[in-house]
Amino acid sequence: MTGQVEIERPPVDEAGQNHEEAQEPAEPTPSQAPDLQAELEEAQAQAAEYLDGWQRARAEFANYKKRVEAEREELRRAGNETLLLKLLPVVDDFERAFQTLPEETADRPWVNGITMILRKLQVILESEGVVSIEAVGQPFDPQRHEAVIQEETGDHPDGYVMAEVRRGYRLGERVLRPALVKVASNTKKEHEGNG
Numbered sequence: 091m092t093g094q095v096e097i098e099r100p101p102v103d104e105a106g107q108n109h110e111e112a113q114e115p116a117e118p119t120p121s122q123a124p125d126l127q128a129e130l131e132e133a134q135a136q137a138a139e140y141l142d143g144w145q146r147a148r149a150e151f152a153n154y155k156k157r158v159e160a161e162r163e164e165l166r167r168a169g170n171e172t173l174l175l176k177l178l179p180v181v182d183d184f185e186r187a188f189q190t191l192p193e194e195t196a197d198r199p200w201v202n203g204i205t206m207i208l209r210k211l212q213v214i215l216e217s218e219g220v221v222s223i224e225a226v227g228q229p230f231d232p233q234r235h236e237a238v239i240q241e242e243t244g245d246h247p248d249g250y251v252m253a254e255v256r257r258g259y260r261l262g263e264r265v266l267r268p269a270l271v272k273v274a275s276n277t278k279k280e281h282e283g284n285g
Contacts, residue, residue, distance in 0.1 A: 181208070182256060185257075187204075220259050228251050230251055237271055241272055248277070250274050256270040
């Protein structure tokens with residue numbers, strides 16, 4: 091021996107193909123067919139379970155996104171509502187000041203400037219969806235009005251708003267601030283008519 095090891099090589103045909111590597115896989119025997127069918131059914135069941143889980147997770151995530159968006163919108167609305175409630179007394183003060191403004195000062199430039207400031211505040215409120223609540227001449231509605239005075243009178247129907255002490259506002263369909271009102275009462279007249 092000269093120290094060389096001889097490696098046995100697989101037989102090769104005339105085209106140079108190795109017969110051992112070119113063997114086709116053996117077909118399953120009839121006894122293996124039920125096992126393969128069971129494995130296939132198990133794999134299909136597992137795939138259906140995974141698909142169901144994925145679809146549930148996807149639906150839960152979509153619901154989560156909707157919930158987060160609704161919460162974000164509610165926080166934004168609540169923040170806006172708080173700011174708008176702080177602006178309303180400023181608008182009230184401007185309006186009261188204009189009600190008591192002497193006629194001789196009405197045409198002064200500084201009065202026109204203050205009028206423009208009030209108008210800008212009103213435009214901001216309108217752009218946010220704030221609308222004043224109709225009160226005078228309307229039946230008293232505890233959802234929209236807050237009665238601060240009740241006055242006996244025959245000039246107005248019973249339970250109707252006679253005057254507005256402070257303007258009320260709503261934001262969309264929600265009452266932002268109820269109107270403070272004076273309500274007519276005709277109870278004496280009704281009792282006299284019944285007696």
